[in-house]
Amino acid sequence: MNPRVVRVALAAPSHMQETQTRPVAGTSGVHAQELDHWLTLAQAARHIGVAKSALYQWLQAGRVPHHRFGRLIKIHVDDLEQFVASARAEGHWTPYGSHPQT
Numbered sequence: 001m002n003p004r005v006v007r008v009a010l011a012a013p014s015h016m017q018e019t020q021t022r023p024v025a026g027t028s029g030v031h032a033q034e035l036d037h038w039l040t041l042a043q044a045a046r047h048i049g050v051a052k053s054a055l056y057q058w059l060q061a062g063r064v065p066h067h068r069f070g071r072l073i074k075i076h077v078d079d080l081e082q083f084v085a086s087a088r089a090e091g092h093w094t095p096y097g098s099h100p101q102t
Contacts, residue, residue, distance in 0.1 A: 037077045044075040048084055058083075 039047060045055040058064045065079040 038074045039077060039080065041073045041075070044080050047077075047080060 041052055041055060041059075045052040048055075055064065059066050059073065059075075064075065064083045066073055066075045068074075
């Protein structure tokens with residue numbers, strides 16, 4: 001019987017990261033690769049470069065799909081990426097308080 005294996009990044013600067021493999025206990029019916037696709041609130045905020053409080057407000061407003069397990073909030077990477085893509089601004093940016101030239 002072959003145990004499921006997942007790669008784990010050790011705590012080191014990104015340019016020095018090593019990976020290890022280890023069996024994943026209690027993952028029957030779940031692909032080990034899918035475990036890496038779920039982020040905590042802090043991880044998701046860091047992933048898109050915003051404050052946790054801003055992301056939490058978007059969650060409360062229903063703008064970002066998420067799952068709650070009691071007090072634990074998990075966000076799927078695909079949902080987060082879709083939110084970022086939908087929030088992309090189109091057109092020309094003008095600084096606050098300035099008016100476009102006509």
